[in-house]
Amino acid sequence: MSTDIQNxxxxxxxxxxxxxxxxxxxxxxxxxxxxxxSGVVLVVLIxxxxxxxxxxGEGIHAIDxxxxxxxxxxxxxxxxxxxxxxxxxxxxxxxxxxxINDYAEKDATRFWLKVVxxxxxxxxxxxxxLVIFTFNPCPVVNGVQLPGGFCPAP
Amino acid sequence: xxxKPAGTLYRGREGMxxxxxxxxxGVVIFFFLLVHVLDTSLVRVSPEAYTAVIGxxxxxxxxxxxxxxxxxxxxxxxxxxxxxAVDFWKxxxxxxxQMLWVVLALWLVAFAAFAVRHLSLAxxxx
Numbered sequence: 475m476s477t478d479i480q481n482x483x484x485x486x487x488x489x490x491x492x493x494x495x496x497x498x499x500x501x502x503x504x505x506x507x508x509x510x511x512s513g514v515v516l517v518v519l520i521x522x523x524x525x526x527x528x529x530x531g532e533g534i535h536a537i538d539x540x541x542x543x544x545x546x547x548x549x550x551x552x553x554x555x556x557x558x559x560x561x562x563x564x565x566x567x568x569x570x571x572x573x574i575n576d577y578a579e580k581d582a583t584r585f586w587l588k589v590v591x592x593x594x595x596x597x598x599x600x601x602x603x604l605v606i607f608t609f610n611p612c613p614v615v616n617g618v619q620l621p622g623g624f625c626p627a628p
Numbered sequence: 629x630x631x632k633p634a635g636t637l638y639r640g641r642e643g644m645x646x647x648x649x650x651x652x653x654g655v656v657i658f659f660f661l662l663v664h665v666l667d668t669s670l671v672r673v674s675p676e677a678y679t680a681v682i683g684x685x686x687x688x689x690x691x692x693x694x695x696x697x698x699x700x701x702x703x704x705x706x707x708x709x710x711x712x713a714v715d716f717w718k719x720x721x722x723x724x725x726q727m728l729w730v731v732l733a734l735w736l737v738a739f740a741a742f743a744v745r746h747l748s749l750a751x752x753x754x
Contacts (some may be wrong), residue, residue, distance in 0.1 A: 479721050479722065510711075510712050510715065510716075513705075513708045513709075513711075513712065514709070514712065516705075517705045517708070517709065520701060520705070521705070524698065524701075524742075528694075528742075528745075528746055528749075529742070529745050529746070532749065533745070533746060533749035533750065534685060534686055534691075534694075534746070534749060534750050535686065535749065535750075537682055537685075538678070538679045538682060539671060539675035539676075539678045539679050542668070542671050542678070543671075559665065562661055563661065563665075566654070566657065566658035566661055567658075569654045569655075569658065570654075570655065570658055573651060573655065594662065598661075598662055598665045598666075601665065601666075601669055602665045602668070602669065604672075605668065605669045605671065605672045608672065609671060609672065610672075613674060613675065620674045620675055620676070621675065621676055622674070622675030622676045622679060623675045
């Protein structure tokens with residue numbers, strides 16, 4: 475059995491079927507494209523992340539403060555993790571935005587769910603970015619080195 | 629007596645169920661990501677705080693959770709590539725069903741390999 479699948483209708487939409495005011499521009503098209511482009515990059519970034527952190531050597535047992543310090547001493551892994559943070563957060567936020575738009579039927583519910591979503595995403599992206607670039611392998615508080623850090627010998 | 633509708637191309641079939649799976653795995657991964665950025669941020673609090681909290685990821689129950697999370701990630705990744713093929717490849721819509729079986733086969737292989745390695749590391753004597 476084979477079925478011909480028609481192309482979706484495109485072009486002019488009759489006025490009675492038009493939704494919203496049509497003032498959104500191409501945002502939805504760019505969001506759609508972004509999901510696909512970021513998705514391909516994320517497959518590489520996240521598979522690499524899982525392989526290096528969980529499958530090589532001792533795997534999860536090797537992960538501690540020193541492991542993170544070792545990775546972020548290298549700008550390569552700083553930018554790897556930064557790209558992963560931004561792309562994954564934007565990809566995930568847009569995905570959840572789509573789900574909210576699909577299932578929350580009341581205007582107010584939709585609005586507030588998205589306010590919470592965008593606030594949470596903003597905090598996580600800013601926090602993660604600051605942590606990657608202000609990370610200190612030898613933290614010192616009030617002139618005292620914190621235990622467990624990687625400090626140069628005095 | 630009315631006969632049952634013959635079904636559609638999409639509803640209740642591979643297309644719909646892969647969409648459901650993609651949504652559920654996507655939401656699961658997103659919420660883990662929020663937590664994962666927060667736990668990693670503890671490196672900025674103190675080395676001991678980070679090492680203590682990351683220690684929670686090393687117990688056997690969490691090892692099963694991590695394995696489930698990777699199952700979700702690998703499905704979302706491979707099915708996402710299938711969605712891209714459906715959208716951009718000329719014959720994508722025609723072969724979407726066959727591509728789902730390829731996705732599931734690759735998922736099984738990748739997930740089994742990960743599970744064997746990760747669980748033997750995480751649950752193995754140390």
